[in-house]
Amino acid sequence: xxxxxxxxxxxxxxxxxxxxxxxxxxxxxxxxxxxxxxxxxxxxxxxxxxxxxxxxxxxxxxxxxxxxxxxxxxxxxxxxxxxxxxxxxxxxxxxxxxxxxxxxxxxxxxxxxxxxxxxxxxxxxxxxxxxxxxxxxxxxxxxxxxxxxxxxxxxxxxxxxxxxxxxxxxxxxxxxxxxxxxxxxxxxxxxxxxxxxxxxxxxxxxxxxxxxxxxxxxxxxxxxxxxxxxxxxxxxxxxxxxxxxxxxxxxxxxxxxxxxxxxxxxxxxxxxxxxxxxxxxxxxxxxxxxxxxxxxxxxxxxxxxxxxxxxxxxxxxxxxxxxxxxxxxxxxxxxxxxxxxxxxxxxxxxxxxxxxxxxxxxxxxxxxxxxxxxxxxxxxxxxxxxxxxxxxxxxxxxxxxxxxxxxxxxxxxxxxxxxxxxxxxxxxxxxxxxxxxxxxxxxxxxxxxxxxxxxxxxxxxxxxxxxxxxxxxxxxxxxxxxxxxxxxxxxxxxxxxxxxxxxxxx
Amino acid sequence: xxxxxxxxxxxxxxxxxxxxxxxxxxxxxxxxxxxxxxxxxxxxxxxxxxxxxxxxxxxxxxxxxxxxxxxxxxxxxxxxxxxxxxxxxxxxxxxxxxxxxxxxxxxxxxxxxxxxxxxxxxxxxxxxxxxxxxxxxxxxxxxxxxxxxxxx
Numbered sequence: 176x177x178x179x180x181x182x183x184x185x186x187x188x189x190x191x192x193x194x195x196x197x198x199x200x201x202x203x204x205x206x207x208x209x210x211x212x213x214x215x216x217x218x219x220x221x222x223x224x225x226x227x228x229x230x231x232x233x234x235x236x237x238x239x240x241x242x243x244x245x246x247x248x249x250x251x252x253x254x255x256x257x258x259x260x261x262x263x264x265x266x267x268x269x270x271x272x273x274x275x276x277x278x279x280x281x282x283x284x285x286x287x288x289x290x291x292x293x294x295x296x297x298x299x300x301x302x303x304x305x306x307x308x309x310x311x312x313x314x315x316x317x318x319x320x321x322x323x324x325x326x327x328x329x330x331x332x333x334x335x336x337x338x339x340x341x342x343x344x345x346x347x348x349x350x351x352x353x354x355x356x357x358x359x360x361x362x363x364x365x366x367x368x369x370x371x372x373x374x375x376x377x378x379x380x381x382x383x384x385x386x387x388x389x390x391x392x393x394x395x396x397x398x399x400x401x402x403x404x405x406x407x408x409x410x411x412x413x414x415x416x417x418x419x420x421x422x423x424x425x426x427x428x429x430x431x432x433x434x435x436x437x438x439x440x441x442x443x444x445x446x447x448x449x450x451x452x453x454x455x456x457x458x459x460x461x462x463x464x465x466x467x468x469x470x471x472x473x474x475x476x477x478x479x480x481x482x483x484x485x486x487x488x489x490x491x492x493x494x495x496x497x498x499x500x501x502x503x504x505x506x507x508x509x510x511x512x513x514x515x516x517x518x519x520x521x522x523x524x525x526x527x528x529x530x531x532x533x534x535x536x537x538x539x540x541x542x543x544x545x546x547x548x549x550x551x552x553x554x555x556x557x558x559x560x561x562x563x564x565x566x567x568x569x570x571x572x573x574x575x576x577x578x579x580x581x582x583x584x585x586x587x588x589x590x591x592x593x594x595x596x597x598x599x600x601x602x603x604x605x606x607x608x609x610x611x612x613x614x615x616x617x618x619x620x621x622x623x624x625x626x627x628x629x630x631x632x633x634x635x636x637x638x639x640x641x642x643x644x645x646x647x648x649x650x651x652x653x654x655x656x657x658x659x660x661x662x663x664x665x666x667x668x669x670x671x672x673x674x675x676x677x678x679x680x681x
Numbered sequence: 682x683x684x685x686x687x688x689x690x691x692x693x694x695x696x697x698x699x700x701x702x703x704x705x706x707x708x709x710x711x712x713x714x715x716x717x718x719x720x721x722x723x724x725x726x727x728x729x730x731x732x733x734x735x736x737x738x739x740x741x742x743x744x745x746x747x748x749x750x751x752x753x754x755x756x757x758x759x760x761x762x763x764x765x766x767x768x769x770x771x772x773x774x775x776x777x778x779x780x781x782x783x784x785x786x787x788x789x790x791x792x793x794x795x796x797x798x799x800x801x802x803x804x805x806x807x808x809x810x811x812x813x814x815x816x817x818x819x820x821x822x823x824x825x826x827x828x829x830x831x832x833x
Contacts, residue, residue, distance in 0.1 A: 229818050342730035346695070349724030353702060356717050365713045368702065398760050398791055399753065563793035564802055567763075567784040574767065575776055575810060579820045584772055591764060603691055621716040628712065 178308045181522075185530035188233050189538060197234045198535055201241025202542045203550065208242065209249020209265075210557045211565070214393055216246035220505045221389040222569065224382050224512060225576030232513040233531045239509055240535040243502060244543050247445060247482045248292035252554055255284045255474075264445030264481035267453040271466065271473030278469050282551070283418060289547040290420070291427060291475040295482030296540030298431040299438065303486035303493075304533045311494040311519040319626040320638045324647035326620035329497035331654045334609040341658045343605040350596075351613025354379050362625060374585040381508040383577055383590045384614055388607045389505065390573045391594020398566035423475045426456050430476045434483025439490055440499065445481035452480030486536045493517055493529065496619060501608040507615055685743035688735035696728035756791065763787045775825030776814075777807050 188194065201223075208219035219242045227235030250265035255272035268288065275284035317325065334344035357368045358378030369375040430452040437448035456476040457466045466473050488503045496517035498504035507517055513528075515521060521529050547554070577590045597607050624638075631637030639645055699721050706717035735743070763783055770779025784806065785799040793799065814820045 226813065226818075340731070340734055342727045342734060346724055346727040346731060349699070349720050349727060352716065352720035353724070356720065360709075360713050363711065363713045365709055367709060367713065367717055368705065370705075395757075395760055398787070399756055400791075561788070561793050561795075561798070563788040563791040564784070564799065566791075567787045568806055570764065570767070571776075571780045571784060571806070571810070574771060575814055575820070575822070578771075578776070578822070579814065579818065582821055584768070587771070588768065591768070599691070603688065617716070617720070624715070625712050 178305065181308070181526050181530045182304060182534065185527050185534055188527060188531045189237075189534055191233070193231065193234045194237045194531075194535070197230070197238040198241045198539050198542055199546065201238035202245040202539050202546050203241075204238075205242035205245020205247075206249035206252075206543070206547060206550070206554055207245075207557045209246030210252040210554050211249075211560065215389075215502075216243050217389045217501045217505050218393050219246055220502065220509065221382075221385045222572050222576060224505070224509050225386065225579050227509070228512065228579060232515065232525075232528045233535070235509065235513060236528070236532040237535040237539070239506060240532065241539040241542065243485055243506070244292075244296045244482065244536065244539045245546070247296070247485055248289060248478070248543055248547055249554070250481075251288040251292065251478055252285065253558055255288060256281060256555065257558065264449050264477075264484075266446055267449040267477035267481075268474060270453060270477075271468070271470045274467065274469035275471070275474065280469070283471070284474055285551055286548075287423070287471055287474050288478045289544055291423070291430075291478040292482040292547075293540050293544040294427050295431055295434055295479035296485055296543065297537060299435060299483045299486035300533065300537035300540055302435050303489055303536060304530070307490050307494050307533065308522050310490060311522045314495050314519045317643060318641060319623040319630065321641055321643040321647065323620050323623040323627060323638065324644050324651065325495060325497060326616040326623065328647050328651050328654065329491075329499075329616050330609065330613050330620070331651050333500070333606075333612050335654050335658060339604060341655075343603070344609050347600065347605050347607065348609040348613040351610035352617040354384055354610070355614040355617035356621075361622070374583065379589065379614075380580055380586065381511060381614060382580060383586050384593050385505050385508050385611060386573050386577055387590040387593025388597035388600075388611060389501070390569060391591065392598040392601050394566045394569040394573070395594070395598050397562040397569070400562065418471070423472060425459075426472045426475045427479050429455060429459070430479035431483040434480035435487045437480070438484035438487025438499070445484045448480040448484040449477030452476040482540070486533070489536075493521060493533075494519070496615075498612055498615065501611060504608065504611045504615055508611075511615075682747055682749075683744050684747060685735055685738050687747060688738070688743075689732055692728050692731040692735060696725055696732070699724040699728060759790055760787075763790075772823055773826075775827065776822045777811055778825050778827040780807050780810065781827065 189198075204223075205216065205219060208214045209216065220239050223238065223242060224235075227238060230238075247264055250260055251268045251272060254260040254265040254268040255276050258269055258273040260266045260269055272284050272288060275281065330348050334348040335341045336344075353368060355378075357375055359365070359376055360367055366376065433452045433455060434445075434448045437451065453473060453476050456472050457463055460466060460470070460472065462470075485502075488499045489506065492498040492503040492507050493510075494517075496507070498507045510517055510521075515525050515528060573590065573594075574587055577587050578584065580586060600607050600610075627637055628634075639648055703718065703721040703725055706714055706721050708714075709717060738744075763786075767779055767783045770783065781803060784803045785796075788799055789796075814822065
């Protein structure tokens with residue numbers, strides 16, 4: 176009941192013209208960003224955050240919600256038309272989407288993708304609105320030791336499960352921890368890792384790191400010609416008449432559920448949701464041989480699932496302050512920039528903005544449908560933007576955006592250095608998401624560890640006294656053991672641990 | 682250079698950085714040193730694991746030369762140089778002036794030759810940036826050489 180009351184209270188905020196314009200602009204920008212291969216929602220939001228400093232929180236968050244939702248659909252445009260997924264979540268869209276385009280049904284494919292994406296996003300936003308507030312109340316029961324383990328669990332899962340080599344994932348998290356430590360220690364007042372540099376005393380601003388790691392490497396890639404695409408004449412084909420849309424309803428229901436569940440699990444993302452949904456739908460399908468050859472349900476399933484994942488990833492981020500992936504971490508950064516501390520208090524102290532933000536996730540899913548439908552031809556032209564121009568423009572936007580935070584050239588230099596570090600990390604197959612997560616979660620873990628030690632008089636057993644702490648500590652151990660489990664299974668069975676039926680079929 | 686050598690060189694370099702940071706962290710007093718020491722120590726250990734995994738790379742993964750051409754390196758050098766000049770320009774001649782110069786010059790240097798599109802797009806982009814950052818957000822950017830020339 177309280178949830179509904181808060182939703183009703185927050186709804187009028189969305190009628191503010193500034194919020195409406197921000198949502199429309201964000202969605203339009205998001206679709207364009209997603210349509211450009213090599214650029215992602217994470218990058219789009221990272222570039223945008225500094226520009227939203229002077230905005231009202233709900234205006235800024237409405238724009239971010241639009242970018243997030245829009246980019247997930249935008250990724251399907253090059254996937255369908257050019258066989259190049261605009262975002263990692265668009266990989267499964269290629270299987271049937273591009274085949275439909277080759278058969279002259281590009282417009283129908285784009286329409287199916289748009290409708291499925293909008294539905295997935297809407298379901299996800301409703302889940303966020305209904306699940307997040309009660310979950311946040313559970314988080315009120317957490318003590319400092321529980322929070323410590325929660326933060327460690329968040330870092331461990333992402334670090335271990337995201338990288339092919341767990342050592343590289345943990346290394347990335349350690350880098351993030353070090354960056355998060357830089358500056359004056361809030362408890363003892365000691366300077367840490369500043370090396371006498373005045374500008375580092377107040378620490379490294381999260382946006383400096385986010386922009387560097389997520390905006391500069393794609394810009395360099397564009398300039399290097401790595402994401403170059405040849406978009407010549409693109410025919411969309413005739414309008415889809417006679418297509419039985421109701422045949423997709425069961426697909427949308429199943430795929431939404433898959434997207435929601437995957438979104439709640441840390442370290443998984445839209446790409447996993449999309450691939451799983453595609454595979455599950457094929458298992459249900461009566462005509463399996465059509466799959467991969469232009470089956471409409473094969474396009475609807477991944478698009479619905481990867482959008483159903485969007486708001487769901489924000490559930491643990493908003494309620495517990497534990498971002499499950501890089502986009503959620505960037506959005507968490509945006510919340511922090513606007514003075515909103517994720518966690519249970521967010522739903523009490525800033526109920527209007529928080530519920531307003533969740534509502535913008537719902538509204539932008541509808542806006543995405545309208546903008547995507549009206550601007551279909553314009554978005555196809557986005558694929559023709561010359562990369563040599565786009566790269567320097569992204570560079571210019573990041574430079575001025577980061578400068579605008581504190582009017583500091585030092586932060587611009589630092590951001591560019593992080594950009595080069597991010598570029599090197601990508602080349603060396605070191606994931607950047609654990610670093611970002613560690614910057615956010617590291618200080619939470621440290622603060623709660625020290626608080627626990629202070630309460631218990633340096634008794635380490637205090638850390639595993641409560642049942643929540645024990646469960647979370649076991650989950651950390653499980654996450655650490657996860658990469659070795661398939662190997663142990665191989666030894667035990669003497670066979671191929673990954674040789675699932677699905678993989679063999681693919 | 683092969684993948685194996687690159688990974689080993691990178692792992693050793695990062696290990697040295699973490700070792701330096703580890704000794705720095707040990708100098709902090711009391712509880713202030715717990716997390717810094719743990720993070721840097723763990724980072725150092727992970728570098729060792731990384732080195733071991735690089736040494737154990739299979740011949741088809743580890744011994745194959747990296748697919749980096751001389752042109753790639755030249756392009757990368759050009760991007761870095763442009764970035765440095767852009768930074769200097771930002772501080773000395775202003776953001777908008779240096780953007781007006783760097784965006785088209787870098788695009789042209791990387792092979793884009795449609796000058797009409799280059800000039801129109803750059804001008805439009807700079808005008809939008811000026812509107813957002815100068816007029817709307819009033820960001821105190823460094824003085825602009827181009828505006829000084831125009832007497833603004």
